[in-house]
Amino acid sequence: MRHVGGARRGLDMWLLQRASAIYMAVFLLVFLICFLAAGPIDFVTWHGLFAPLAMKVGALLFVAALLVHAWIGLREIFIDYVHFLVPRLALYLAFGALYLGCLVWTVDILWSVK
Amino acid sequence: MSTRMNRQRPFFLNLLAIRLPIGGVVSIMHRASGAFLSLAIPCLLYTLTLSLRSPEDFAVVRAFFSGGLGWLIGLGTLWALLHHFLAGLRHLGFDFGLGESKELARKTAWLSLGAAIAVVGLIGLLTLTGGAA
Numbered sequence: 001m002r003h004v005g006g007a008r009r010g011l012d013m014w015l016l017q018r019a020s021a022i023y024m025a026v027f028l029l030v031f032l033i034c035f036l037a038a039g040p041i042d043f044v045t046w047h048g049l050f051a052p053l054a055m056k057v058g059a060l061l062f063v064a065a066l067l068v069h070a071w072i073g074l075r076e077i078f079i080d081y082v083h084f085l086v087p088r089l090a091l092y093l094a095f096g097a098l099y100l101g102c103l104v105w106t107v108d109i110l111w112s113v114k
Numbered sequence: 115m116s117t118r119m120n121r122q123r124p125f126f127l128n129l130l131a132i133r134l135p136i137g138g139v140v141s142i143m144h145r146a147s148g149a150f151l152s153l154a155i156p157c158l159l160y161t162l163t164l165s166l167r168s169p170e171d172f173a174v175v176r177a178f179f180s181g182g183l184g185w186l187i188g189l190g191t192l193w194a195l196l197h198h199f200l201a202g203l204r205h206l207g208f209d210f211g212l213g214e215s216k217e218l219a220r221k222t223a224w225l226s227l228g229a230a231i232a233v234v235g236l237i238g239l240l241t242l243t244g245g246a247a
Contacts, residue, residue: 018206022206025203042172043168043173046172050166067155070148070152073145073148073152074149074152098156105159106159109159
């Protein structure tokens with residue numbers, strides 16, 4: 001069977017894995033600072049954290065980076081442990097569909113905060 | 115001829131008998147914690163939904179994580195995240211050529227392993243005695 005994707009695909013994924021990791025690390029630190037600055041956490045302060053548009057966009061990008069990162073990471077695990085092409089590809093695509101659904105769900109979660 | 119010889123090279127992957135160096139232990143735990151977190155994503159999103167939906171559901175989430183099995187699940191997930199974060203920073207350093215010497219790599223391996231356990235242990239102790247998660 002022909003290889004799926006080109007020879008540069010591995011490098012793209014390698015780079016995307018690092019770039020998403022760096023964005024997540026920076027966002028988590030910024031979020032932690034906002035979280036601590038918000039004072040004692042109850043529903044009102046927690047809800048309020050996600051009210052600004054900047055936080056919604058930043059958090060959505062965080063989840064997008066998380067999903068890409070997880071998908072590439074799982075792909076590496078599947079390549080190491082699932083040695084037959086069909087189940088490997090099926091798992092890879094199933095998680096792709098699941099994670100795409102998670103991304104749409106996240107838009108709904110974040111933008112339902114008024 | 116040469117391909118035949120390559121196929122018959124010694125193959126030894128008994129994980130119970132291999133003694134991994136500390137960097138190998140941190141690396142395999144990085145993979146295990148990453149796999150766990152990947153599978154936990156839908157659960158984490160559901161938790162986020164509940165926590166933002168209404169004050170009542172927020173209280174349900176808080177009650178779940180403040181004691182018993184939920185407390186353990188929360189601490190376990192936090193440890194997986196922190197270990198993955200710290201070991202990941204270490205691996206990112208290697209990509210940039212930082213900390214690649216054997217001595218330093220072993221030190222940062224112990225450091226990332228120990229720091230994640232220490233921080234989660236501390237949070238566990240604080241929430242155990244204080245009760246206010």
